[in-house]
Amino acid sequence: MTARTPLSAIALVGPVQLMVGGIIFLPAIYVFWLSLNQSSFGQAASFVGLANYAKVLSDPYFWRALVNTVIVVAVVVHLELLLGLLMALFFASGVPFRPILLAIVLAPYAVSEVSAVVMWRYLFEPDVGMMSQMLSFLGLPPIEWAVKPSHGLFMVSLLSIWLHLPFSFIIIYAARLSIPSDLYEAGAIDGASSWTAFRRITLPLLMPALLIAALFRYIFAFRLFSEVWLMTGGGPARTTEVLAVYLYLEAFRYNAFGSAAATGWLLVLASLLLALFYLRRLYREMFGKHV
Amino acid sequence: MSKPPSLSRAALKLLGVLVIVAWSVLPIALIAMSSFKSDRDIFSLTSRFSFAPTLANYELLWSRWGDFFFGLWNSFIVTVGATVLAVLVSLLAGFAYSRHASKGLQASAFFLIFIRLIPPIVITLPLFPVVNWLGLNDTHLILIVLYATFFVSLGTIVMRTFIDQIPRELDEAAMIDGASQMQIVWRIILPMAAQGMLAVAVFVIVYAWNEFLFAFIFTTTKAKTAPLVISEMIGAVEGVEWGVLFAASTVQLLPVLAFVILMQKHLVAGLTAGAVKG
Numbered sequence: 001m002t003a004r005t006p007l008s009a010i011a012l013v014g015p016v017q018l019m020v021g022g023i024i025f026l027p028a029i030y031v032f033w034l035s036l037n038q039s040s041f042g043q044a045a046s047f048v049g050l051a052n053y054a055k056v057l058s059d060p061y062f063w064r065a066l067v068n069t070v071i072v073v074a075v076v077v078h079l080e081l082l083l084g085l086l087m088a089l090f091f092a093s094g095v096p097f098r099p100i101l102l103a104i105v106l107a108p109y110a111v112s113e114v115s116a117v118v119m120w121r122y123l124f125e126p127d128v129g130m131m132s133q134m135l136s137f138l139g140l141p142p143i144e145w146a147v148k149p150s151h152g153l154f155m156v157s158l159l160s161i162w163l164h165l166p167f168s169f170i171i172i173y174a175a176r177l178s179i180p181s182d183l184y185e186a187g188a189i190d191g192a193s194s195w196t197a198f199r200r201i202t203l204p205l206l207m208p209a210l211l212i213a214a215l216f217r218y219i220f221a222f223r224l225f226s227e228v229w230l231m232t233g234g235g236p237a238r239t240t241e242v243l244a245v246y247l248y249l250e251a252f253r254y255n256a257f258g259s260a261a262a263t264g265w266l267l268v269l270a271s272l273l274l275a276l277f278y279l280r281r282l283y284r285e286m287f288g289k290h291v
Numbered sequence: 292m293s294k295p296p297s298l299s300r301a302a303l304k305l306l307g308v309l310v311i312v313a314w315s316v317l318p319i320a321l322i323a324m325s326s327f328k329s330d331r332d333i334f335s336l337t338s339r340f341s342f343a344p345t346l347a348n349y350e351l352l353w354s355r356w357g358d359f360f361f362g363l364w365n366s367f368i369v370t371v372g373a374t375v376l377a378v379l380v381s382l383l384a385g386f387a388y389s390r391h392a393s394k395g396l397q398a399s400a401f402f403l404i405f406i407r408l409i410p411p412i413v414i415t416l417p418l419f420p421v422v423n424w425l426g427l428n429d430t431h432l433i434l435i436v437l438y439a440t441f442f443v444s445l446g447t448i449v450m451r452t453f454i455d456q457i458p459r460e461l462d463e464a465a466m467i468d469g470a471s472q473m474q475i476v477w478r479i480i481l482p483m484a485a486q487g488m489l490a491v492a493v494f495v496i497v498y499a500w501n502e503f504l505f506a507f508i509f510t511t512t513k514a515k516t517a518p519l520v521i522s523e524m525i526g527a528v529e530g531v532e533w534g535v536l537f538a539a540s541t542v543q544l545l546p547v548l549a550f551v552i553l554m555q556k557h558l559v560a561g562l563t564a565g566a567v568k569g
Contacts, residue, residue, distance in 0.1 A: 006391060006393075015383060023437065024409055024414055095304065108319075109551055122321070122537075268410065282401065
């Protein structure tokens with residue numbers, strides 16, 4: 001189509017574009033400019049080139065935050081997809097009281113990060129929490145999220161998986177429901193075992209949905225802030241910080257806008273990199289270069 | 292392949308159901324239940340499921356944390372505002388994207404999705420001084436605009452998917468009869484796209500009601516939302532007043548939980564329309 005965009009269409013998409021452009025895009029560009037300057041609250045900016053990036057990249061706390069982020073994202077997204085897949089297959093195999101069970105599975109979607117932190121902290125409260133008691137019953141030590149960094153990150157991951165599993169599950173389940181059942185009937189006639197059916201029919205046909213769910217979750221898990229902030233505050237001794245927490249502290253506690261901005265742009269670049277595959281596919285679909 | 296005995300199969304299924312239920316609702320149920328426990332019962336091992344219910348925590352919440360109810364009211368205003376704004380704006384744009392196709396529009400749709408990838412915390416840096424300068428710090432308006440903005444991309448995609456299903460002949464006929472663009476949206480599209488609007492609304496409501504980061508950065512006293520007050524309570528109590536914390540979490544959680552369960556059909560429809568097709 002080579003049609004020009006009618007004026008009325010421009011007017012209709014105007015508000016959306018204005019909001020997104022003015023409140024997300026322009027500030028993001030401005031962050032880039034900030035990242036090249038030295039500045040703080042009420043202080044005029046002075047151009048310093050890539051010095052902020054150099055500073056951030058030589059800050060051990062930044063690297064700690066980056067490593068923590070990568071660990072949490074990898075654990076959360078992959079476990080979540082695996083659990084979502086298992087649950088989708090379980091639902092597809094027929095479950096009793098399906099509508100009620102579906103509502104139950106969706107419940108965590110309604111919970112705020114704040115309330116979720118209250119819940120899981122209570123469950124894992126070292127002396128008396130239900131989970132801590134279960135652990136001690138199994139002869140395991142309690143989870144000391146406020147003391148041990150690895151335990152803090154474990155709690156954050158658990159919390160994050162719990163909160164976002166409904167999202168991954170629904171996307172995978174919807175895709176599973178759209179696989180025609182004759183495929184399985186044909187497979188059964190050919191004598192395929194359920195494992196073969198899973199490998200040859202279910203998995204390949206679910207792949208696009210799994211990829212979409214993975215991409216969305218990578219991008220969203222990468223910006224993780226609230227769970228960490230509310231669970232550990234980045235402590236003890238800045239050992240459980242993730243990138244968003246590092247950025248927040250640099251900007252709003254240490255007033256180092258330049259290095260916060262540099263961190264921000266590194267976050268943006270990483271998000272774009274993660275989404276590159278999806279964006280390219282989308283671009284091709286939209287602009288008609290079907291390959 | 293021989294079928295496994297059906298009895299063990301049923302038992303396995305039952306076990307699966309139990310695990311799923313425990314995982315999804317046990318944390319929620321435990322909080323809601325514990326909010327009716329006395330301090331002694333909250334940490335007593337014997338009274339996990341049987342205890343004498345009391346409203347003491349709710350009374351304490353009311354008398355000592357009046358801030359919390361103020362926060363709930365703020366959350367309500369912000370949620371309604373963000374939802375109305377996001378749904379209307381997405382409806383208009385979704386209509387344009389559904390009915391017109393041009394290079395420029397396609398590019399702008401790509402821009403919408405692309406922009407959604409920028410992490411919210413990044414834009415707080417430049418917005419913070421600007422918001423201060425405009426005097427919008429600690430107001431409902433700033434949260435309404437921010438929440439709506441972060442949902443209009445998804446909202447527009449969902450609306451387009453739903454409006455695509457409304458036959459074009461309807462609005463073309465209205466156009467021949469001399470209806471204006473806005474009249475078509477208002478009279479024809481809006482009633483028929485109600486499903487889609489509801490789907491978008493569910494997302495925005497859940498998001499705006501629960502959001503923490505923007506509320507944390509852009510509000511302090513006048514416009515602070517319920518999640519922010521609860522986070523202050525977590526900081527203030529440090530393992531002491533759990534009961535009050537449970538009461539607050541329960542009050543904050545239950546309305547939106549009921550809402551999600553009621554609207555689950557729309558939530559699922561929106562998720563599949565927005566994520567899989569978009």
